[in-house]
Amino acid sequence: MKLPSCAAALTAAALFAPLIGASGMSAAHAADVRALPSVNMEALIKAAQIDPRRPDTTVTPGAKASVLLVEQALRDRRLLDAKWVDGYFGSTTVTAYAKYQKSLGHTGLNANGLPGKMSLTGLGSGRFKVTNVVEPGTRVSTGGFVINTRTRSMLAEAKRLLRRDLKLDQGSYNPGGDHTSAGTHDGGGVVDISVEGMNSATRTAVVRALRLVGFAAWVRSPRQGNWPWHIHATAISDTSLSSQAQHQIGDYYLGLNGLANRGPDDGPKVTIRTWEEYQRR
Structure with a gap:
């Protein structure tokens, strides 16, 4: 077998180099990815929290479009x-997505x-690209309680x-x-x-700032x-929420109090935003 000369090999590499990006993805493949429709993860998660609670x-x-x-x-x-x-990302779609996650x-x-x-990117492989990604981050300890970085x-x-400290009575991931x-x-x-x-x-001011x-x-x-006075706060669109916490978020968007009785919201009125929306305001 005749091997190509070093010069010929370098010439071939130079010819193909423009077709390969820094990530190792070919230009053609990159174009295919750009051509895929987009799933807005922020909007998708919002729907998955709110829709199952709608009447x-x-x-x-x-x-x-994303749903x-x-x-x-x-x-x-x-x-x-x-x-x-x-x-409509109702309870049937939530159940179907949970089955996909289990698969x-x-x-x-x-x-x-x-x-x-991770699961959304896998589901969209070859079908759609994921934008506006939301991630809870890693688990960390603060004040003796476990929460995540988000x-x-x-x-x-x-x-x-608020210009004041807030002391936790209970954290997350506490089954x-x-x-x-x-x-x-x-x-x-x-x-x-x-x-x-x-x-x-002051309690009302704290709730307003949290919202x-x-x-x-x-x-x-x-x-x-059956609990003492406290402030309960649930981070909207945290993808590691328990199902009960997901329901609280949906009820909050619908003007309810997040309790089992689904009474009217008794907190201060603010424009409802996610953390990501707040950062872009």
Whole structure:
């Protein structure tokens, strides 16, 4: 066999080099990826939290196109009947997405029916690209409690707005740690904040600051349940939320109090934003 000369090899490499990007992806493949439709992960997750709690099948504004792409992919994997491919991320779609997550070998919080970056990217392979990615980050310890880095950043910004510290009474990833929490603290994104030393006006100011940075937050009193005074806060769109916490987020968007009685929201009124939306404001 005749081997090419060194000069010939270098010439061939130079000819093909423009076709290969720094990531190792060919120009043609990169063009194919750019041509794929986009799933806006922020909008998708918002719909997955709100739609199952709606009394009707109203589609979450700005989410329909992304939800349809995900539902079509689930349908083609025989995880969702065609009649549910409607752009509405209701409980049937949540269940189908959880089945898809389990088919990947995920369990627990990683199979909660709420799209995460890894599972969503896999579902979209060759079908759609994922934009506006939301990630909870790694688990960290703060004040003796476990939360994730996204929640930590949100709390830090709320403290900055308030110009005061906030002491946690309970953190996240605490399954069975407090039966009065009804499973909301089983996953990520959920904290209870001490109101020790706070008067009514201060408690309200804290809830307002938490809401501004992307929490669904409420003052909880002993008359509402078997618990002491505290502030309960759930980070909107944290992809590691327990199903109970997901329901709280949906209820918050619908003007409810996040409790089992689904009463009217009793907190300060603010424009509802996720942490990502707050950062872009």
